[in-house]
Amino acid sequence: xxxxxxAEAESAGRHRSPWGRSNRILxxxxxxxxAAVIAAAAVVSGLIxxxxxxxxxxxxxxxxxxxATTMVTPAPGEPTPDAPGQTSPGSTVGPSAGAVGSTGPSxxxxxxxxxxxxxxxxxxxxxxxxxTTPATSRPAATPRAGASTTPASRPAGPALGLSSSDVAFGxxxxxxxxxxxxxxxxxxxxxxxxxxAWLSAVPHEGVVDPGARVPLVITLNRATAPPGPVxxxxxxxxxxxxxxxxxxxxxxxxxxxELRASLAPAEIVTANCPADRxxxxxxxxxxxxxxxxxxxxxxxxRAPDGAAxxxxxxxxxxxxxxxxxxxPIGPVPTAGTMSYTVVATDLDGRRSEVTGSVExxxxxxx
Numbered sequence: 001x002x003x004x005x006x007a008e009a010e011s012a013g014r015h016r017s018p019w020g021r022s023n024r025i026l027x028x029x030x031x032x033x034x035a036a037v038i039a040a041a042a043v044v045s046g047l048i049x050x051x052x053x054x055x056x057x058x059x060x061x062x063x064x065x066x067x068a069t070t071m072v073t074p075a076p077g078e079p080t081p082d083a084p085g086q087t088s089p090g091s092t093v094g095p096s097a098g099a100v101g102s103t104g105p106s107x108x109x110x111x112x113x114x115x116x117x118x119x120x121x122x123x124x125x126x127x128x129x130x131x132t133t134p135a136t137s138r139p140a141a142t143p144r145a146g147a148s149t150t151p152a153s154r155p156a157g158p159a160l161g162l163s164s165s166d167v168a169f170g171x172x173x174x175x176x177x178x179x180x181x182x183x184x185x186x187x188x189x190x191x192x193x194x195x196x197a198w199l200s201a202v203p204h205e206g207v208v209d210p211g212a213r214v215p216l217v218i219t220l221n222r223a224t225a226p227p228g229p230v231x232x233x234x235x236x237x238x239x240x241x242x243x244x245x246x247x248x249x250x251x252x253x254x255x256x257x258e259l260r261a262s263l264a265p266a267e268i269v270t271a272n273c274p275a276d277r278x279x280x281x282x283x284x285x286x287x288x289x290x291x292x293x294x295x296x297x298x299x300x301x302r303a304p305d306g307a308a309x310x311x312x313x314x315x316x317x318x319x320x321x322x323x324x325x326x327x328p329i330g331p332v333p334t335a336g337t338m339s340y341t342v343v344a345t346d347l348d349g350r351r352s353e354v355t356g357s358v359e360x361x362x363x364x365x366x
Contacts, residue, residue, distance in 0.1 A: 158241025159184030160208060169220050169230070169251035172292060172347070177215045180236070182208040183243055190214070191244075193235035198225040199249065201234050208238075220251055222292075223349030227255035257290035259352040261342040263329075266358060271331035273363035280331035282358050286313060286342050289322050293347040297325040300343065304336025304360060313342070335362040 163179035180203060182188055187210065190203045198221040205214045216236070230251035237244035262285050269278040288294050297313045313325035329340055339357045 158188035159243040160238040188238035256350040261354040290346040303332040
C-alpha cells in the first residue's frame with residue numbers, strides 16, 4: 001500500500017511513456033506547448049491581416065491621398081519603433097504607392113498629392129518630410145524671339161485684297177469666281193476696269209467691309225469670244241483707297257463646230273403617192289467635229305408651199321471630238337423644191353450651218 005501511494009505521488013505532473021513502459025516516465029514540456037500555440041496564433045493573425053488589406057480594400061490607417069508612407073519591418077529580435085518616423089538600425093525606408101516616383105494612375109495621383117503637401121509644408125516654414133520631393137515653381141513662359149505681341153496692323157482707310165489674281169478658263173470653263181477681301185480699316189468701294197464685250201467681271205456687292213469677303217464673278221462668253229487663245233488683264237481697285245490688283249484672264253476658245261451634211265435620196269415624191277412610186281422622205285446625215293463638245297444638231301426645212309418645220313437629229317456615234325447624227329425630212333403634200341438647213345451647236349454656244357435642198361415630184365400620171 002505504501003509503495004502504491006508513493007508511485008501515485010511520484011506520477012503527479014508526469015505522464016507515462018507512449019511506448020507503454022511503466023518504468024519510463026517523461027516530463028510534460030509546457031514551454032514548447034505555449035510556443036506552438038503562440039506561433040499558430042501569429043500565423044492566423046497574419047492571414048487575417050493580409051486578407052483584410054488585399055487589393056481594392058482601404059488601409060485601416062488611411063493617410064491623406066498622395067502622402068508618403070513609411071513601413072518599417074523589424075528584424076527578428078529587434079524592437080519595434082515606438083514613435084512615428086523612428087526606424088530601427090539597418091531598416092530600409094521606401095515610399096508607398098502614391099509617393100513621388102510611383103507609376104500607374106495611383107502613383108500619378110500620389111505624386112501630385114505629395115508635391116502639394118510638401119509645398120504647403122514649405123510655405124508654412126517647416127521642412128518637407130523624408131521621402132518626398134520639394135515643390136519647385138516653374139518659370140513663366142517667355143515669348144519667342146521675334147514673335148509679335150500685337151495684332152497685325154491693317155492699312156489705314158479703304159483697302160482691297162484679292163484671293164487670287166489668276167483666272168484660267170482653260171478649254172471648257174465659262175464662269176469663275178474670286179474673292180474681294182476688305183483688308184483696310186474702312187469700307188472699300190469696288191472699281192472694276194474695262195473688259196471686252198465677251199468678258200465681264202461683276203462683284204456681288206459694291207462695298208467690302210473690313211475683314212469681309214465678297215465674290216467677284218468673271219464670265220467668258222465663248223459664243224462671241226474670238227477663236228484662239230485669250231489673254232486679258234482686268235484691273236480691280238478700291239475707290240479712294242489702296243490694294244487691289246490686276247486679274248489675269250486666260251482661256252482657249254475653239255471656233256465653231258466643223259460640220260458636214262448629206263441627204264439621200266436626192267428626190268422624193270409627194271405624200272399622197274403610193275409606196276411603189278417612190279419614197280416620201282429623205283434622210284439627212286451630219287458629221288460634227290468639236291473639241292468642246294456638241295450640244296445638239298437639228299434640221300430646219302421649208303416645204304414648197306412655204307411651211308417651215310424644225311426637228312432634232314439623233315446621235316448615231318461619238319468618238320473623241322467627232323460625232324455623227326441623222327434624221328428624216330418630209331413628207332410634204334405639194335411638189336417643188338424643199339430647202340433644209342442643218343445646224344450644229346457646241347457647248348460654248350457656237351453654231352455651224354450647212355444648207356441644201358431636195359426635189360419633191362408629183363406622182364406620175366397623178
